[in-house]
Amino acid sequence: MSLDTEIRVNSLGFAKPESETRVVVAMSGGVDSSVVAAKLKREGYDVIGVTLQLYDHGAALAKKGACCAGVDIHDARRVAEEMGFPHYVLDYENIFREAVIEEFADSYLGGATPVPCIRCNERVKFKDLLATAKDLDADCMATGHYIQRFDGDAGPELHRAADANRDQSYFLFSTTPEQLSFLRFPLGHLKTKDETRALAREFGLEVADKPDSQDICFVPDGNYAGVIEKLRPGAAEPGEIVHADGRVLGRHDGVIHYTIGQRRGLGIGGLSDPLYVVRLDTETRQVVVGPKEMLATRTIPVREINWLGDAPFTSQGEWHLSVKVRSTRPPREAVIRPISETEAEVELLTPEEGVSPGQACVFYAPDSSRIFGGGWIHTGH
Structure with missing residues (x-):
């Protein structure tokens, strides 16, 4: 040989x-x-x-x-x-x-x-x-x-x-x-x-x-609500659609029918300015709506981080990377500040709209094709 x-x-x-x-x-x-x-x-x-x-x-x-x-x-x-x-x-x-x-x-x-x-x-x-x-x-x-x-x-x-x-x-x-x-x-x-x-x-x-x-x-x-109702009977409890300023604008058939950033199908016609879902309050069963600018988010709490960098995640006070907060969006510049090995605060240099708990925040190198891991967006509570 x-x-x-x-x-x-x-x-x-x-x-x-x-x-x-x-x-x-x-x-x-x-x-x-x-x-x-x-x-x-x-x-x-x-x-x-x-x-x-x-x-x-x-x-x-x-x-x-x-x-x-x-x-x-x-x-x-x-x-x-x-x-x-x-x-x-x-x-x-x-x-x-x-x-x-x-x-x-x-x-x-x-x-x-x-x-x-x-x-x-x-x-x-x-x-x-x-x-x-x-x-x-x-x-x-x-x-x-x-x-x-x-x-x-x-x-x-x-x-x-x-x-x-x-x-x-x-x-x-x-x-x-x-x-x-x-x-x-x-x-x-x-x-x-x-x-x-x-x-x-x-x-x-x-x-x-x-x-x-x-x-x-x-x-x-794509009928998420239908699957949830099948898995959790009685989950679609009705409640109020409330403006961020406190006004009650209508009723809904269940918070599970709505997502952050949604504009269409809200069931509150007759209003002059377009409104978007800006928050879902499951405890009060309220769908909170407001103007588009209320969707803009600059600071994102992230947990369950999987880090793929060469140096330990907590070895630096901050990492200058790009992040994706939705699969369909391009990476945007951000500063990632570790809180622990699995938690961080992500600051977007340009605010993003429709950042939602439950979505992933994925970390990318700003100058190459490399992925540095990521974590899960949560409410911060």
């Missing part, structure tokens, strides 16, 4: 042949994870596909076109058969309900706007599934997420995807350094989604033209 052969590092970063590198691929049944599995198998890796059943597919919570639904399990299994690698379906329904759905319901009832996809990655896919991958003696676990992982001087780093329109870093900020050491993201370097679909066609996969899932998997047609 030549020296070149001995030290060659494969595409997943291991100094051994692909055939001796076992990789578990988390397969949702969509085109992205299917391409990852097919690509790695084609390259000669020892691939094992794993699909999670996350909820009862016959229940009213399930919807056509969401990830992890019955048809997706079938699609993932078919890809495995076509490409010739083993595939397992794991029943994670109870874990998913306890770790994701129940908190989603409680957060909504508390007036927050939760992001269950982040909790699913954090508490199910990158925790229990990752542990299962290790039990299968895998060298690593690969997913179809659009994000990049690079080996830096101090260890693996998380970076935004090459395609800014597909970047999923906001939903993966809570990935720990230990998890990052074991994870691989083979699609993060692709420039467009078209490249992924072209690969699917090249591999002869029937999912090549399958539509992307858009909504939260257990929320039919």
Whole structure:
């Protein structure tokens, strides 16, 4: 064996042949994870596909076109058969309900706007599934997420995807350094989604033209309130719609039907100036509305911080980074002041509108694609 052969590092970063590198691929049944599995198998890796059943597919919570639904399990299994690698379906329904759905319901009832996809990655896919991958003696676990992982001087780093329109870093900020050491993201370097679909066609996969899932998997047609009422009967108690100056403007059928920053569908027509939901008071069951300028926020309390910087989070009095407070918004300059290893006060240099408890505040390097982690926005109480 030549020296070149001995030290060659494969595409997943291991100094051994692909055939001796076992990789578990988390397969949702969509085109992205299917391409990852097919690509790695084609390259000669020892691939094992794993699909999670996350909820009862016959229940009213399930919807056509969401990830992890019955048809997706079938699609993932078919890809495995076509490409010739083993595939397992794991029943994670109870874990998913306890770790994701129940908190989603409680957060909504508390007036927050939760992001269950982040909790699913954090508490199910990158925790229990990752542990299962290790039990299968895998060298690593690969997913179809659009994000990049690079080996830096101090260890693996998380970076935004090459395609800014597909970047999923906001939903993966809570990935720990230990998890990052074991994870691989083979699609993060692709420039467009078209490249992924072209690969699917090249591999002869029937999912090549399958539509992307858009909504939260257990929320039919984006009807959050309907799901909450199903999970928490009687949760939609009526109350008052109140102006910030104290005037009662109308009635509502439940705080769960409203979100911070909402303008349409408030049920208080006939007013000359547009009003927005500026606060949800679950104790008094009041929806508080006001002018747009009341939505502007400069200081954000953040907790449950996952820090991905090289130096300890509390080693500096403040960090000058950029932050995202919604997945659809660009990063904005901010000063992050640590309170503890998991808490901070974030000061935005330019105020943001519609900052809501329950959303994530994700930290980015201002001058590179690197992600420095993030935390959860709360009320400060």
